[in-house]
Each structure stands twice: as C-alpha cells, then as structure tokens.
Amino acid sequence: MLGFHPPLEDDEIPYSWLVTYCQLSGLPSARLLLEQLHIAHYQLASQFPGYVPFICGESHVSAHEVIHEHTILPVFQPFLHPKTYSSAFANLATGRASNLHSRMSLVANRVNSGTVLRACPACIESDGETVGRAWWHVQHQLPGCSVCLKHFEPLCEVAVQRRALILPSQINLQH
DSSP: OOSSOOOOOTTBOHHHHHHHHHHHTOOSOHHHHHHHTTOTTSOTTOSSOTTHHHHHHHHTOOHHHHHHHHSSHHHHGGGSOHHHHHHHHHHHHTTOOTTHHHHTTOTTTTOOOSSEEEEOHHHHHHHHHHTSSOOOBTGGGSTTOOBOTTTOOBOEEEEOOTTOOOOGGGSOOOO
C-alpha cells in the first residue's frame, strides 16, 4: 500500500482512481501491485467494482460517497425494489459485487458490464489542464450515454480488457 493516495476527483469512477494509484505506486508492474493488494482477480473496469472497500480504506472516503458519487448504481435506484437496491448497495460496499448485474436484471437488458469505457475529448483536455491528469467520468459511463453532457461532444469509446489499466489520456482520440 502507498503512504499516500491520489484524490478521488469529482465524477471519477473507481477504476480510474485505481489506475492512477497503480501508476503512482512505483512498482515495475501494476499486476504485481494488484496481487499484493489482493484485488488482481477482480474485473477492474466493472461498473460495480468489487474493490470499493479497498478504495475506501486508501482514500478515506466513505463507501456511501464512493458508491453514490463515483458509480452508476444510483441511476438504477428508481427502477429497483428498495430491498434489491439496499442489498446491491451493501454488497458493493463490502466487496461482494460479482453478481449484481444479474440480481438487478441488467444482463437481460444488455447494459454494458464495464468492457467499454467512454470519454469526452474536451473533458480529457480540461482535466489535464486543471488537475494535471484526466480520468474516466461517471457521467460518460451512464447507460445509453453517447454525448458529453457538459461539452455536447460525441464520446470516444475504448474496449478495455478484463485486467487492463488505461486512462483516457492514453486512448487514441482520432475516432
């Protein structure tokens, strides 16, 4: 574990924070770090990441804040029975998120399960200028979203491998 942590930026998904954390670790291999942290077996870019407890512990941000401000789970709340939502929230907060898509009936609805990430070229540029790094925004990962709600530009999509670590600044924006 690092003696410091990157800040969890507004509208940043947990995967993006984890990529930055791994890059700042100084270890020659992100895979080695993920194995040391016991999170190498997770699908890293998942919309419902099982490593929320790790992020909470390292960033000192509550599970409630991580889930409600940095994942897409709250978007589904109006469509779920209150018990289903609270169960999904509790599972995500405790790192047991492996079956949330099926329990929330998202598999049948063909909601992206985290294999594709979207980014706005203008947001990438703006984030780099204001903060010094770009991150994956929650708003760009919302189901059906194809245009940035801030810049009204089409989003670029990138397919992400199960255990790949990539930030928006690393993608080819010439789509």
